[in-house]
Amino acid sequence: MAQAPETKNVTFTLDGKQVTAPHGTTIWHVARDADIDIPHLCYKDADGYRADGNCRACMVEIDGERVLAASCQRVATDGMIVHSATERATKARAMVMELLVADQPRRTDSHDPSSQLWHYAEEQQVDHSRFPGKKAPHPDSSHPAIAVNMDACIQCNLCVRACREVQVNDVIGLAGRGADAHIIFDFGDDMGASTCVGCGECVQACPTGALMPKTVLDDSQKLAITPDKQVASVCPYCGVGCQLNFHVKGEKIVAVTGREGPANKSRLCVKGRYGFDYIDNPQRLTVPLIRRDDVPKSASLPFDPATPLTHFREASWDEALTRAASGFSDIKQAHGASALAGFGSAKGTNEEAYLVQKLVRQGFGTNNVDHCTRLCHASSVAALLENIGSGAVTASFSQCLHSDAIIVIGANPTVNHPVAATFIKNAAQGGADLFVFDPRGQALDRYATDSLNFTPGADVALLNAILHVIISEDLYDKEYVATHTEGFDALKSQTKATSPEAMAPICGIEPDKIRKVARTFAAAKAGMIFWGMGVSQHTHGTDNARCLISLALLTGNVGKQGAGLHPLRGQNNVQGASDAGLIPMFFPDYKSVSDDDVRTKYENLWEASLDAEKGLTVVEITDAAYDGTIKGIYVMGENPAMSDPDQNHARAALARLDHLVVQDIFPTETAAFADVILPASAFPEKDGTVTNTDRRVQRGRLAVPPPGDARQDWWIITEIAKRLGLAWTYKHPRDIFAEMRIVMPSLTGITWDRLEAEDAVTYPCADELSDGADILFGDVFPTPSGRGRMTPADVLPPDEVPDETFPLVMSTGRLLEHWHTGSMTRRASVLDELEPVAEVHISRPDMTEKGIRAGQMVKVETRRGEIELAARMDPNLPAGMIFVPFCFTEAPANMLTNPALDPFGKIPELKFSAARLTPTPVIDAAE
C-alpha cells in the first residue's frame, strides 16, 4: 500500500554545503547524489532493499550527537550539520573495515578480490588487519549453482533480506548471537539440502564473495573467470519478462545477473539465473539435417537426441531449405492449402512469430497456424475477448503492490512465475489479503489470509458461490455495474441457486470460508485476480475465466490502481506471439481473418489472396494430421510430441505426415518425425523483441553467436518464404518490426529505436513520447457497447471423472526448474542436477495406503497410456490426486492426458484426467 509521495523538502548541511533533499531521504543518498562515495557494505542501493545500518562502514558525524550515525539508515532532517569526512568518521570507517578484514582470507586468497568489501577496503588503505582472526567456517558446495564460502561472510545480512524481504523465499536466516552470529539455511542445513529455490538473489546481493556462482570459480573457490562484456537482454523462460545481463567471456555466457527491468526490478529465478548453459549442450543442432531414406517415421521407433544421425543425414543449407520448401509446395499443389499447417513458437521473438504467421498465410495460403498458447491460455483469451474485448492483462502484475485483496486461482506462481510471485508475496507481507484457490497446496499458502483447497475441477462451483454471496449480500459495486457493465441480471439469475451452502458439497469448501473470501474481496478498495493453467486447461476453462471476469466487473476491480485481471502468461513471448497473429482466427492485433475489410488490407499489403476461413487450432491440426487431411506441417520452435495431450495419438499423427519441417535448437521429440531439421538460434543468440505478461515489449539482444552453422530464425523463415516464391527482403529483425508497426496499432508509440534506448515499453502506448498504459479500461472497454460483459457459467463436471478403474485425478504442469517440455531446461546442467529424475507427485495418504516408498518406481495409467516413473511424496497434494510434470521425455505426462477440448478456447483438459497408480514390483538387486 503505497503512501502518497511526500513532497516536503529538508535543507541541511553536508560537508559544509547546504543541500536540499526530499523529506525522508537518507544522508547516504544525498551524499551519493553529491558524488560523495561513502563506503557501504550492508546497504544495497536497489529496489526492495531496506537499509539495516549494521555494518557501520558508512558512519558519519552529525553535530550535536554523542556518537556517529549510519548514513545509509539515518534520514536527513532540517538544519542537521553532517560531516562525512572528519577524522573521527573516517577513522571509524577504516577501523570497521579492519575488523571485518581480520576474519577474511587475505585479498590475494579471497574468493572475489573484486568484491565490494575489497573495493572499499582498498579505498581506505586497509589491506590487512592488526586484529587476530577467528576460525573460518567450512565451505559448503552442496548446491549445484551456488558456492557458499562463509569465511568471507561479514554477517551484513543482505542475503537474509534478499531471501526473506525481497524474493520472500524464506530460506536464509542469521542465527546465533555475538561473534557466533552466522548465516543459516533453514535449520543450519547445507544450502543444497535446504528448501532453497536457487533464485540467486542472495548471490547478487552478497558484497563479499561468500555467495558466488560456481561457474566463475575454480576448484580452490577463487574467482577464475572475469567476463569480457555484459549484454542487456531478457530472460528466455516464462512470461514474467525479467530483464537480465548475460555475462560473456569469449563466445560463452559465464553468468547471468538480474537487471533493473520494470517487471523484475533486478530479480531472477533459478532458471533465468542458472539455466543458461543449455545453449552449449552437445546436443545443439549445428547443421541442417535431412531424414535418411532408410528410416521410416514411427511413433514407436526410439530416437536418441544425442545421436540424430541414426535417423538423419547432414545437408547443406541450400539443400535443406529447398527440400523444406518444395515439400510444402508439392502438398499445396496436390491437396490444396488446407493440407498445410504451421506451428510458431511462443519462445521466439515477435518478429519471428509475425514471419511464421505471414509465411503460413501468405506462402501456404491457409490460416492453419497456431502455437502453444492454445495449450495454455486460449480459454482465458476467448473469455477476455468475449467479455472485455481484449485478450491481454488489464494491469501489470506489480499492480498487486497497491491491492488490498488478491486472488490467485489455478496458478502456482512461485513455481511457474517465480519473480511475479515475489511481488505477490511482497504485497501480502505489506498487508494485502491474499487468497489462494487451488486443489493443491503451494508455497504462497504461507502468506495467504486463506487458502481454499477446492475439489479439482470444481472451479465454477466455487466461483459462482462467491458471485452469489456478493450479489445476494448486496456487496457489489452498484455504480460501476450500472455504468460500466452489462449482463448483470443474467448473472444474478444464474447465480441465484449457487449459494455457498449449495456449492460446498461440490467444491469442498465450507460456506463460511467462501463468504469470508467473497466479503473481503468485495470490500477491498482495490482487488486483483491472477490465474494460470489451473483455470484455463479445462473443458470448462472459458467458463472459469468468465467467472473471474464477472467477479472483477461486479466489484469494480478493473481500470484502477491495484485492480485488474491478470492471466499469468507462461512463455517469454506467448503474449507477443498471439499479438503478432500466431493464431488461426486472427491476423495481428486480433483482427478476424473472416473480416473482409481486414483481410483486404492484408491482401494489399502482402500482395496475395488470403484464406477467409478460420484455421485449425493446435489439437485440431494434430487430429487432422492423424486423419490424413493435413499432410505437411512446419514447426518452428514447438514440441507438440511432448506438449500435446494424448501423446500416442499426437506422435502417430506426426508420423503420418508426408512432410514435416522442424526448426529448433535441439533434436526434439517432434524433430524425430521430421523430414527436414533446420538448426536455429537460441534466445541469447538473437536480436528481437518479446512481450511479457504485462504487455511490455522488451528488447532481447544477441550475446553470443549461434553454434556451428545454426542460423537466425528470421533468416531461415525468410529463406523458406523466398523458396515458396515470396519476395521477402528483410535484412534484420528491425525491418520486420517496422512492418509489424504498419499493421499493428498496439505498437503505435513503440519503435525499434525507442526499444533500443529504453529496453521496454508497455503497449498500448499513445505515441513515442508517452509511457505505455500499465492499467487498461479505466473508462470504456473495447467492446461494441463499451461495457464489460458478465457472462454466466454453468457448473459442469470435468470430461473424464474418476471411477473404480481410474480412481485418481491426475493433473500436470511444470516444475520450478523445468520449463515447459524440458527441451531447454533438461539440457541446462544446474537445472537438470536440481531435478534430474521424472517423478509423480503423490499425497502422503495415498503413498501410505498403497505402500509406496519415496523414490520407488510406480506405473501411472490413464485410458490413453501408461508411464513409469519414481514416486515423490508431496505434502501439498490432497488424497486422491496425483501430479505429473510434463517435462520428462522418459516419462511423458502427455502420454496420459485427455485431449477433450474446451468448446470455446479449444484448449485440452490437461489439468484433469482419471488415472490409476500401481507400484512397480521391486527387482531384487542381488539377482
Place this chain on the structure above:
Amino acid sequence: MVMQGLYDIMALGNKSMPESVFPEDGTPPPEQGRQGKKRGPKGKPKGRMVIPEARATIAALLGTIPLRRDQLIEYLHIIQDEYGHLSAAHLAGLADLMKLPMAEVWEVASFYDHFDLVSEGMEAPPARTIRICTSLSCMMQGGEALLQKMQSMRSEGKIDADVRFVPAPCLGACDVAPAAADGHHLVGYANTDNLMRVITTGTPHDIPDYIGFTAYRAAAGYALIEALNAATDDAHAEMVSGLMSTLSDAALRGLGGAGFPTGRKWSIVAGYDGPRLMAVNGDEGEPGTFKDRYYLSSDPHRMLEGVLLASHMVGITKCYLYIRDEYPEIIALLTKELALLEASGLLGSLEIELRRGAGAYICGEESAMIESIEGKRGLPRHRPPYVAERGLFDRPTLVNNVETLFWVRDILERGADWYNDQGREGHPGFRTYSVSGRVAQPGLVTTGAGATVAELIEACGGMADGHEFKGYLPGGASGGILPAHLADVPLDFGGKLAELGCFVGSHAIVVLSDKDNMWKAATNLLQFFAHESCGQCTPCRSGTEKAVSLMTSDAPDTALLGELADIMADASICGLGQAASNPLISAMTHFPGDIPDAASET
C-alpha cells in the same frame, strides 16, 4: 448441478494421518553430488519436510490456534520446558503451524541461551541443567572454579550424566555469590556440597514471602486507582493533570540505568496518538544488579500500581511485563497476583501480559526488549525513531524499569517534595544500590541519591576480612572501573562520575580489593559483553571478540585496544557496544600495573 457426489474420492482431508512414509522423512538428504553428476530420485520436495506427527504433537502441546507471531518465544519455552530441548522436528512443526520460515524460528531460538537446539542426528542435552554464574561478583567468589570442579566431577562419573553444568552470566544474586541455578531456581552461596545436595534432593521452588494483593489493598494500595476509576471524564482529566505535574516535579529518573526523567517520558508518550502500549523492563541483567529481583519478590503490587497509574496518566491500553527467565519465582508470583488483580476489576480496560525472557542480557536494552516481546531476536533498534514514538508493534510505547515504577505510587501520594528531599545535596530522590564484591555484607542499600562508595562500603559492614579496598565498579559491567582514591565521587547520573568517563547505570556497585587483578576483572567483563553482544553491528560483534582475544594475549596491544575502544564507543548501534569498552579503558587508565606485559616491564 450434475457434479454432486460424482467423485466422492475427492472428499479431502477426512483420512487420518498415516505413519511416516519413509524413515528418513523429515531429514534432509545426505551429501549431494557435485555439479554434473546425475543423482537418483529425490522422492520428496526440497529441504526438510514437516513430519505430521511432530506437528500434531506441537499443536496439542500449545493448544491455542491460531498461534500468535509475537508469542514465538513463549511457545519455544513451552516446548523446551516439556522436552528439555528443541528438536528440529518439533521446530519444523512449529514453523509450519505458525506459517513462519524455518530459518526465522531457528534464528530466534538460537539467539537465546535458554533454548537447546537439537538437529537431526544430534544428541539431546542432559535432562537437567545447573548453571553457575561466572560474572564478576561470582567469579571473585570462586564461581569459575566451582564450575570447573563440578564439570570434572561429572566427567569422573561422580555425578549423574543426566546433569550438566554450564556457565551463566549474572543471575542477579550477587549478594549470595557465587550463585548457581538448578534449572532456573536459585542456589545461593553455591559450593560442591550444596550443589550435590540439590542434585539428589532438588531445589525447592518456593515463592518468597511477599506482600500479596489482599495485604497491599489493606494498606491503602490501589486507592489512587480506585479514585481514578470512579472519576467522571472531567474529574479524571483533572486528576491526571495534577498527578502528571507531581510526577514531573519529582526527580524520579529511569532506574534501569539510563536515568531519563520519568515525568518527561510519560508526557512525551502521552503526546503521541494512541493506541499507546507499555513495557515493563524486568530483564535485570547488568552484572552486579539485583534490586528489581528484591522489589518484585517483596512488594510486587507497588510496581503494578505504577503500571496502572501509567495506564491512566499516559493512556496505555496494553502493558507487557518482561521478566527475565532467571527469576522463575517472580514469574510465578506475578502470574498469581495478576490473576487477582484482574479479578478485582481494578484494571479497567487495561490488559497486562506477562512475558518470559530467555537468557539474553541485550533484552534489557529497551528496543531489544521490544523486539523480544514481538517474538524476535533481541536486536536493538536504531534511533531515531525512539520507542516513545514507535515502539512495540510500531506503536508509541512507554518503557519503564521495575524500580522506577515502584516509586510512582509513593511519589503521587506523598508529593514530589517528599521524594526529592530524600537525596543528598544536589542529588534528589531515593536510590537502591546493589553492593557486592569484597564487602563484609553484600546486599541492597536504599538511601538518598548521590551516595559515595565509601559510604556504601560502610553501610555493608566495611570491607570483607583480609581485603583492602582497591577499586570499584560504579555502575555494573558497563559503568567503568574507578580506583580507591576516587571513593568520594557521588554515585548518581551525570556529574563528577560522568566527567571520569563512568556512569552509575543501574546502581550496581562491585567492590574490588588488593586480591583482585583489575585487568582480569576487565577481561571478565569484556568476555561477558562478547557473550552477550547481539551480533548485529561490526564494532560490537567483532569488537568485543577481538578485545577479548587481545586482552587474553600474553602482551596485550594496548594501543590497538585503545583504538578499538574508541570505535566501539563511537560506532556501535546501542549502549551495549558503546559502553562495552568502558572497563577496558578504565583498566588501562587507572590500573596499568595490572596489565600482564606492562606489569613485567615495571
